[in-house]
Amino acid sequence: MSRAAGERVSSLLGLWLLLCSWVCPGSTELQAPPDKIAVIGAGIGGTSAAYYLRQKFGKDVKIDLFERGEVGGRLATITLQGQEYEAGGSVIHPLNLHMKRFVKDLGLSTIQSSGGLIGVSNGDTLVFEESSWFIINIIKLIWQYGFQPLRMHMWVEDVLDKFMRIYRYQSHDYAFSSVENLLHSLGGDDFLGMLNRTFLETLQKAGFSKKFLDEMIAPVNRLNYGQSMDVNGFVGAVSLAGADSGLWAVEGGNKLVCSKLLQASKSNLISGSVMYIEEKTRTKQTGNPTRMYEVVYQTGSETRSGFYDIVLVATPLNRKMSNITFLNFDPPIEEFHQYYKQIVATFIKGKLNSTSFSSRALDEFGLSTILTTDNSRLFINSIGIVSPVKENNNPQPSTDGAFVWKTFSPETLTNEQLLKLFLSYEYAVKQQWHAYPYYKPPDKCPPIILHDRLYYLNGIECAASAMEMSAIAAHNAALLAYHRWNGHTDMIDQEDLYEKLKTEL
Ligand SMILES: Cc1cc2nc3c(=O)[nH]c(=O)nc-3n(C[C@H](O)[C@H](O)[C@H](O)COP(=O)(O)OP(=O)(O)OC[C@H]3O[C@@H](n4cnc5c(N)ncnc54)[C@H](O)[C@@H]3O)c2cc1C
Ligand SMILES: *[C@@H]1O[C@H](CO)[C@@H](O)[C@H](O)[C@H]1NC(C)=O
Ligand SMILES: *[C@@H]1O[C@H](CO)[C@@H](O)[C@H](O)[C@H]1NC(C)=O
Ligand SMILES: *[C@@H]1O[C@H](CO)[C@@H](O)[C@H](O)[C@H]1NC(C)=O
Secondary structure, rough: OHHHHHHHHHHHHHHHHHHHHOOOOOOOOOOOOOEEEEEOHHHHHHHHHHHHHHHHHOEEEEEEEEEOOOOEOOEEEEEEEOOEOOOOOOOEOOOOHHHHHHHOOOOOOOEOOOOOOEEEEOOOOEEEEEEOOOOOHOOOOOHHHHHHHHHHHHHHHHHHHHHHHHHHHHHHOOOOEEEEEEEHHHHHHHHHHHHOEEHHHHHHOOOOOOOHHHHHHHHHHHHHHOOOOOHHHHHHHHHHHHOOOEEEEEEEHHHHHHHHHHHHHOOEEEEEEOOOOOOOOOOOOOOOOEEEEEEEEOOOOEEEEEEEEEEEEEEOOOOOOOOOOOEEEOOOOOOOOOOOOEEEEEEEEOOOEEHOOOOOOOHHHOOOOOEEEOOOOOOEEEEOOOOOOOOOOOOOOOOOEEEEEEEEEEEOHHHHHHHHHHHEEEEEEEEEEEEEEEEOOOOOOOOOOOEEEEEHHHHHHHHOOOOOHHHHHHHHHHHHHHHHHOOOOEEEEOOOOHHHOOOOO
């Protein structure tokens, strides 16, 4: 094509674009914003989704947020003798940028998670024990495991480095239509492959020894996901990042992020349990018949419903947890059977029986967190001293030497078990969770787009369940809903984003 012809084509194109912005159907300027959006679930996923939806769709759209329990969901505190403690999601990584941003923008404060000494028990003895001397820890680690801890640190850094690309993509408004596409854009086939292999296989392939994995890595995974090294490699990496230094929490409780996001999003909280969602044709004020979603929910003894242009589901979809039915969809929306693992958190105020972990007496014990190796005889995954959500300093024992401890276990602890762990205790209070997915690679992720304008956030938990993962899924779903509503297909599933954005500042 000659230069002149090329110029004519491009100026024609310009004219067409100009005209198009007035008259073309489906173009940005003409697409009216949605009237009403529903978000189901007011955990960190749902409340951050409402916040991002407000940013994208503007001030006029009405956003309803449905919650059948407490705002916060799996972020919750428990009050014991007038003090509040984190009972669900408790620590946040220093590089969890969405969570960091929320805390800053919403005017909340942080507390550093207290760094007491950690030991690892195999049920008989301590296989590893931290010292309060940094240099001794280094010598101990090298003595026991050579340079594997350092190599492991580098392996996690590498995964984290790629993972951080998501913030750049999202700050440029790019969205992904599936969890697989999102992961692929971050770390290519390597990342996707991590969902297909167990954490054990992944690390053995990378050359780590069985002793190191058994004594250092498996215990961390038992603490963070209550599961063995048979979880997928990606969640394993997230779990290890959760053992980094610099972990923090929100002063007053992590759930405050959710209630503040809800406020800031100016959405309308509806206390009710969503029973089903049905696609129906409605005639709007404009007179045009429109396909809409009817959300039917129960509040008290009443059944009510509302019609929405867009719906975001921000709770795990399965019978035991959300129990939401999709009626009359064509094609039908499949039922999900993601199985969530039960974890019991028990708060015990008492004096630890340190001899059940080591041969030393309590006054010389000195550890404040004990992790466990993968051993079927053990009835707890971990136990550690906790401080209230309002305290920024190290926990102090009561006058008789008792601390407040938190254990995680797969089952409710019996009185007999408690008396093995403690010389005596004042109280033991439990909180039971359907905590996170039961990981069993190859882990296939549920879709994000369930139907035309119906989105699902919690599929991302198949890769890894964490507050930040839900916030990332929420940001993605809000962007995806916005771009699909406005026909901006160029903002969805772009290949090679990393290379494209590298040159941009
Ligand atoms: C014990 C434990 C420890 C954890 N530790 C950490 C940690 O240290 N760091 C970390 O980052 N993550 C941690 N996590 C994971 C983290 O808490 C979750 O990944 C995250 O909170 C999930 O948020 P969500 O909003 O996606 O889901 P949820 O918090 O589960 O929110 C879903 C909400 O939807 C509501 N709902 C469900 N069905 C319906 C319905 N039909 N109608 C109306 N409402 C409905 C529920 O009541 C709930 O409030 C932990 C989790 C547990 C359980
Ligand atoms: C992962 O396994 C699935 C089958 O379960 C396969 O379709 C997919 O190609 C695999 N992905 C990678 C990157 O290995
Ligand atoms: C799920 O909801 C249906 C009604 O919508 C109800 O009959 C059933 O008992 C519920 N199941 C659970 C596990 O809550
Ligand atoms: C402490 O634990 C040890 C080992 O499990 C047990 O033998 C001992 O009886 C316990 N002590 C008390 C006082 O319960």
